[in-house]
Amino acid sequence: MGAAPDVWKPVIAELDGTPVLVRVDTDVTAVYDLATGERVGVPLQGLFGAMSATVTRLDGRSVLITGSSDRVIRMYDLAAGEPLPTTMTGHTGVISHLAVVEVDGRKVLISGSDDSTIRRWDLATATQIGEPLTGHAGRLTAMSVVGDDRPVVLARGYDDDAISSFDVATGAPAGPPVPAVQDNITTVALPGGLAVMSTPDYGQMLFVDLRTGARFDHGITDRMYSSTTAAAVVGGIPVLAVSSYSDNTVQLRDLRTGQQVTAPLAGHEAPVRHLDSLTVDGRTFLVSSSSDRSIRIWDLNTRMGR
Template identity: 35%
Template structure:
């Protein structure tokens, strides 16, 4: 799927009018929507990212449902955090606070029965936004010493949390109800943490993180300990996501060599052959179902969005089942 004029840095999934779509954000300062059933664009590009500073690249995207409507929250090189109605392609209200600086990462969750966005910024802060009231909730969550490049959300012991990765090489967990960091940072990465995704591993919540030296780590969010050994068979990691095939969890990692590789997080073994096709860094990856079949959608520096059918991997993979 082509149309972006520059590399694709972010991807998210949604369902619009009963059809699965991919949403892509690019260095070309646009957001595009793609119908995963036929691979065609849905409407024209969403434009309007030029903000208070020169760059308007779209670094990060996340989808949610607000007042019954599917929306996407986008931000990046400009000082604008914008929300778009995916059914109409129009802005939802005015951009969120323009004075906070550039947003590197965003994830969504539900807090007190209301949809919220959790954003990471170049100033090292994590911010929480009420997507209905369109306002920041409380003061920023701080403790970072460098850019927050990755944000993911999960539920631990019944409480919503945000997990963030930073250029300071740490992973931190934040209780979104009490608005405070829980425990000490998860340390072990030797380079900036660029990607994060949450999942359930062996029945317990976990986060998968990837860094610039090619290492992927799995952490138990309840135990706050590494779950197994690091996965170290990649060049620079650009994106991580997870999928469930049958009853088996897999981790998918996009990297600087243009490949997407699949791993069993319990055994630490690679599954099958790499998915090859991108030319250059894979910056975005997300999973969904198309016609009942599991797929991973990837976006890369080569300006393309690609869809990969994971159906053939559903057969059991030999090894420890945990």
């Protein structure tokens, strides 16, 4: 699917029950249906300074939300391709990460910035909720939101050696810091609860409970060095997707046994730099972007025969 930005990874989200991909670059910011690869709404051109984006449904219309280098959060009517009058301000650095979740019946926008804060916004009123969340050091390098009933936001800063987590509803820490040395944050809903991948030493891989820090057993015994990862449960099987820099493929490994569950995902012509997954209505998609400036979408249920 088209060209990927050199630096900013694509974002995947859910829009009206449809998994979509949001691509941000200096020329065109566009949304794509993950299942068909077709564009959703009107591509928006000339969003100078846009560094991050996500989508949601608000007041009966599909809305694109962007964060930019001028520290302003803006919203656009995706169907019309027109800006909405509401903006949100408060960050003092580049807004590099955005996500939307539902908490207690209201839609909450979560924004992460180079100012070492994460902020929560009530989208219905465009007002900030509570105080900024702090706990990571330096420029925000990774942010992830996981959980449906009680969402948790995870963050890692440039100067951190651990992942911090916060309860979205209360802003309080959701659990102990999780040691990590990789920039990407990999989460998965395992039978025992929400888990995050931890790499306390280069190459060592653990999965730990977000709220307690307790370890989950897994079957992958080999060490992983500088690999990009994502995780999901596909047809009841917990799967870890791992990039292979030697042949530009992505391996799918059963977390219970460590074995590959299907042939490697091949097609990229350069190393895969970003992986992400999304499950909607029982179907799981994996999105990979590469240094070859391409974005590829994989239907994991089809690949695994589930």
